[in-house]
Each structure stands twice: as structure tokens, then as C-alpha cells.
Amino acid sequence: MPFSRELSSLPLTLSQQKCLSEKGFLMVNDINNCDSVELNIVELTKAPATKTAFQLFEEEKKMREIYSFLENLDDLLKGVLRPGLVTEFVGLPGSGRTQLSLHLSISAQIIEYSLSAETIYICTNMDFSVSRLREIIHNYRNKCIHFKDFNEDDIMKNVNFINIMSIKELLECLEYLNEFMKNKSNVSLVIIDSITYPLRFCEKSEKTSYISSIVTQLRYLGELYNFAVLLTNDMTTIVGPNGSEVVPSLRDTFYHIINNRILLSQKNNNFQAEILKCSTKFPTKCSFKFLDDLT
Known part of the structure; x- marks a missing residue:
């Protein structure tokens, strides 16, 4: 032993x-x-179970996909938002991180044309807006065929909201998730918007440990209870020998422990998503529009 x-x-x-x-x-x-x-x-301490590559391939084929139902974006997200994988949306203010997270908290409820899944939205920056969520649901019901037969209130009931104010509360929330999931077999997506905010108030020496613990536990719970994980992250400015540079917050520690990183940007109301890191596909990018901007 x-x-x-x-x-x-x-x-x-x-x-x-x-x-x-x-x-x-x-x-x-x-x-x-x-x-x-x-x-x-x-x-x-027992040895982990052994699986063949073929077994893993068969399991991967059966994994449920999460769709945004936004044109072009689903081609980029296919195979990215999968159970047990941790995906990061990173970008500047106004790049669409929270807006896309709200969209996915709704669209991830659709499994094989049925409103059969729930999502969990953990907000750490007080940016969650119920009125905005209702607007997005209204747009989905009017502009997306997959939602036209579903009641707005039923869709709202499938979004489980948790408000977090500190790193201590976030750690306690992850403990709670483990118990919550034992009675919930239909959660498809857990969103934390944003992972950066509660870590801002931690000592620099503690951040690496917290990041590792949080992401490791989310990945473990995702694999155990069959849900995907989405985290939003901010950008920050650093000054180096070649001048200033805008880079994702939490730097290399976070980059190496997550599975996927998608950079979001916006210019003149045109949104763009670019894969910077992905465990399932090559880097690529696309332009997309939210339902509000579709005529």
C-alpha cells in the first residue's frame, strides 16, 4: 500500500x-x-481503473453535446463543452463573456430536442441579471425552433442560481455541489462567472493552491456527474521588457490546468470567438451574433 x-x-x-x-x-x-x-x-489509494483507447472512444461518442444555437458558434464549440472538461471564456469587458454564459445557461437545457436538462449559474461579480435572462429566453422562443414549444417559466426554473462573494464561499459552494448533484442527474452545465473576482482578494502565495483545488474538483465532479464546466476570466495588463501587454488573468497556472481556452472579442457589435487551447480540436475562430442582433 x-x-x-x-x-x-x-x-x-x-x-x-x-x-x-x-x-x-x-x-x-x-x-x-x-x-x-x-x-x-x-x-x-487503490489503482485507478484501466480502459482501452477504444473504450474511451466509445464513451466519447455517447457524450451529450451542448449547443448555443447561434450560427457559426456551434461549429466552433462542437466537442468543446463536454462532461468533465473545464472551458474558459476570456476577454475584455464588452467581449460577450457574461452574455454568452447566460445564453448557454438556457441552450444547454436542450438535450435531443427536449427541455430535459438543468444548469447551474454561479455568479461572483454581481453581473447576473434576471431581466436579461428573460429577454434571452424570449429571443430563443421567438427565433429558435427548439424552444418555441417550451414555457418561459419552465426554462427559468431550470437555471439554478448561486451568488458567491468570496473565495471561502466559492470553496463551500463546491462542497455543496457534490451533495446537490447526488439528487440531480440532469445537470448539463455548471458556469462560474467569473473565476477571477474571488481570487483577487487572496494572497499571491495562496492563489496557485486555490486555482488547482477549484479546477481539479470541478473536473472531478464533472466526470462523476456528467456535466461540463464553463469559467469566465478577465484580461489584465502586464509590463515587461518589451512594453505593456494585455493577457488573461491568472496567467500560466490557470492556462495549464484548464482543458480549453476561448478568446472572445467584439468590435462594432460583431462578436468573435477564437480557440487558443483545446484538448479536442485545432485552434480556429469564427464570427457570430447574439439573438438580439438577428433580424
Whole structure:
């Protein structure tokens, strides 16, 4: 039994990791003979199940796709928003991050032409607008054939909203998600808008740990409960030897741990999405319009 492993390498919840760390437990061997810690070490340290590439391919074919029902954009998003994958929308203010997140909180409810899924919208920056959500639902019902037979109130009921004000509340929310999902088998998408805001108030030395824990747990829950994860991120200006440069916030730590990064931009009410990183397809970009702009 690999007792020399670090506890951080085990599939523990954030609260379990924090509790053990505060008690001075760092290695599996530290808690092996400790009766006060109720953990099944044999279960936690067992080797992961082995699958063939063909089995993975068959599982991938059965994964449900999430569509925006926005022309051009779905070609770019196909194979991106999938269960267990963490996708980032990054861009400047006005680039459409929140607007697209609101659209997807509605469109992700459609599974095989039926309104059979729910979404979870975690807001950290107080940008969530119920009136704007209703406008988007109205546009979908008027301009998208997939929604014309569904009631506006039923669509609203399928968006589960959570308001977060701090990194502590975000960590507690992820613990809550694990329990919430046990009674919800039809959640297709979890959105956090934005991942940047609660991390702004953390010590620089803590950010890397928080980012790793948050994304790792979201990916684990996504695989376990079959939902995709969407995070929005801000842009920031850095000054280097060659002058100033606008880059995504959270820098390399975040880039290397997420699966997909999509850069959003807007000019003269023309929106563009560009894949900068993707685990399932090559970089590409497209122009698209929101339903408000369609005649």
C-alpha cells in the first residue's frame, strides 16, 4: 500500500484536505494508524481503473453535446463543452463573456430536442441579471425552433442560481455541489462567472493552491456527474521588457490546468470567438451574433 503518498494526491474534498492539513497530516502514512480520522485509505489509494483507447472512444461518442444555437458558434464549440472538461471564456469587458454564459445557461437545457436538462449559474461579480435572462429566453422562443414549444417559466426554473462573494464561499459552494448533484442527474452545465473576482482578494502565495483545488474538483465532479464546466476570466495588463501587454488573468497556472481556452472579442457589435487551447480540436475562430442582433 503506497503510504508514502501525499494526502493532496488523493481524491479528497477541499474541506477534507483543509481539515487534515490543519491537524498536521500531510502524508498517507500520517493517518494510517490514526483512529480519529475516518477515511478508507485502502479505497482512496487503490489503482485507478484501466480502459482501452477504444473504450474511451466509445464513451466519447455517447457524450451529450451542448449547443448555443447561434450560427457559426456551434461549429466552433462542437466537442468543446463536454462532461468533465473545464472551458474558459476570456476577454475584455464588452467581449460577450457574461452574455454568452447566460445564453448557454438556457441552450444547454436542450438535450435531443427536449427541455430535459438543468444548469447551474454561479455568479461572483454581481453581473447576473434576471431581466436579461428573460429577454434571452424570449429571443430563443421567438427565433429558435427548439424552444418555441417550451414555457418561459419552465426554462427559468431550470437555471439554478448561486451568488458567491468570496473565495471561502466559492470553496463551500463546491462542497455543496457534490451533495446537490447526488439528487440531480440532469445537470448539463455548471458556469462560474467569473473565476477571477474571488481570487483577487487572496494572497499571491495562496492563489496557485486555490486555482488547482477549484479546477481539479470541478473536473472531478464533472466526470462523476456528467456535466461540463464553463469559467469566465478577465484580461489584465502586464509590463515587461518589451512594453505593456494585455493577457488573461491568472496567467500560466490557470492556462495549464484548464482543458480549453476561448478568446472572445467584439468590435462594432460583431462578436468573435477564437480557440487558443483545446484538448479536442485545432485552434480556429469564427464570427457570430447574439439573438438580439438577428433580424
